[in-house]
Amino acid sequence: MRARDWRGLPRSRLLLLAALLAWAAAAAHEEDAEGPHSEAGLPPGHGNSHWSYADKAEWASDFPHCGGHMQSPINIETGAALFSPQLEPILLPDYSLPPREMLRLQNNGHTVVLDLPRNLTLTGGGFPQPYQAAQLHLHWGSALKPGSEHTVDGHRYAGEIHVVYYSSHFDTIQEAMVEPGGLAVLAAFLQVGSEENEPYQHILEHLNDVHEEGEETWIPAFDVAKLLPDDLSRYFRYNGSLTTPPCYQTVNWTIFNQTIRLSPDQISLLEDTLHGDEDELIQDNFRLPQSLQGRSVLASFLMLHSPEGAQPPGEGGSPRAPDPYGPAEEGGGDSAGSAAGGGQPHTPDGASGRDPEPASGEGQSPATSSGADQQVGSSLQTGDVLAAIFAALFGITALAFFLYVRKHQAQNHRRDSQPIKSSIIYTAATTEENAA
Ligand SMILES: [Zn+2]
Known part of the structure; x- marks a missing residue:
């Protein structure tokens, strides 16, 4: 979505839209983090058993609770x-x-x-x-x-x-x-x-x-x-x-x-x-x-x-x-x-x-945005500054929301595809730092 498409809209409407989107994204994120099925605490990229007793010293960096x-x-x-x-x-x-x-x-x-x-x-x-x-x-x-x-x-x-x-x-x-x-x-x-x-x-x-x-x-x-x-x-x-x-x-x-x-x-x-x-x-x-x-x-x-x-x-x-x-x-x-x-x-x-x-249960952090809406900068005029800012805000929010949903879906899929018990705490103890 290009910023210039929004330039024609009244600024007040832009502002309202951006605010609504930001709120929606934040609300969705919060709901998930506190939801009963949230596997809170699992950092991105660590679905289940990607750890070993050989790297016990690293556990806390990948799994904050371990520290x-x-x-x-x-x-x-x-x-x-x-x-x-x-x-x-x-x-x-x-x-x-x-x-x-x-x-x-x-x-x-x-x-x-x-x-x-x-x-x-x-x-x-x-x-x-x-x-x-x-x-x-x-x-x-x-x-x-x-x-x-x-x-x-x-x-x-x-x-x-x-x-x-x-x-x-x-x-x-x-x-x-x-x-x-x-x-x-x-x-x-x-x-x-x-x-x-x-x-x-x-x-x-x-x-x-x-x-x-x-x-x-x-x-x-x-x-x-x-x-x-x-x-x-x-x-x-x-x-x-x-x-x-x-x-x-x-x-x-x-x-x-x-x-x-x-x-x-x-x-x-x-x-x-x-x-x-x-x-x-x-x-x-x-x-x-x-x-x-x-x-x-x-x-x-x-x-x-x-x-x-x-x-x-x-x-x-x-x-x-x-x-x-x-x-x-x-x-x-x-x-x-x-x-x-x-x-x-x-x-x-x-x-x-x-x-x-x-x-x-820290929830997943919605992905950060990368420079969305670069077209915005090309021909900014005085009156367009606000519109550009709100357009950027909207883009960032929309991207974050999209990435968040994608990640959430992927996580659910991963979770569903493995046996329930495998995500249990006690997954396994292997080499010397034992976990419970
Ligand atoms: Zn044990």
Whole structure:
């Protein structure tokens, strides 16, 4: 649209038109940014999994939330955890799914993901409302080093399971993941034991079917609660984020005190089977501990004061050994919160610890304009200056609006064309900075 076409119009009408267009563009932009389906925060050009553990240092530049002050994982200092009697036991009712029900198992290039039916709920745990299941996935290291995301008193475990839930206040996890407290993740540490862990075989025996990035298979359902510790009453709680981009700071974290044991063969299978980017083995798919930045870590239990190493090292390889409070040494104790903490009844801090920062959903910025309407300048006369300005304004606004709509459509298309779960926070953890 050329500026000179507008020169004939009364200036007042031009001005009105330009103003209307500017308002329309701004209104459209705002509506989208706040819309329930907006995947706020995803910067242009980063639809889903274009990140890697090798470039953890760059995450924050592409995904601004990753540079926030409520990031995960963290190192849990058991001695500093505050006992909160309001942290009731976690309840996982009716998790025994019939084997005829099939669940999707997927290699997303960062980890192995098992989709879960949303009718698996998480209640209790001091949460004001139930959470519904979305998926679970694992983090691991390599033969050379352990690979849990969270650490306890500086100790890193062999691996970590994350079961991801979203608040029942939302219809989809995409809506929940950008709202404070919208997500809850149950985490437990994996350790090397002497016996095979049968529940984990339900997943591990299918790893070879998804050894390449993007592959998926369907496996018979089973009691996925058996992938978690027996004791769901003793855990740590804090507010944090997804441990992978886009690192939304909307996660209520629960890290169980009791750990889970897998046989050496099972751990090796986990570490040496899946391939990701450029066909490289997916190993060390964990993010390093992030700064607490003033956050509190709560504990649902009072920690016993026991001399380090005084506790039994766990039931000789029982897949899910009772919490022995052993020393948190490499592959040693079974208890996440080992002997620290001298049982001081820290002030119950209850819910005060959770004040999730709003996940700002910054919308896409409408594309900037480039020199539209250059013809305008050719023969400006005194009276035409205003007309030219308004014409330029109109052109810029129209172009921005057009580009914005195009981008929005493209984004929707991209979003729709990928499996819902793939845009979940936990897309994948791969190399060392683990995201939740
Ligand atoms: Zn995770």
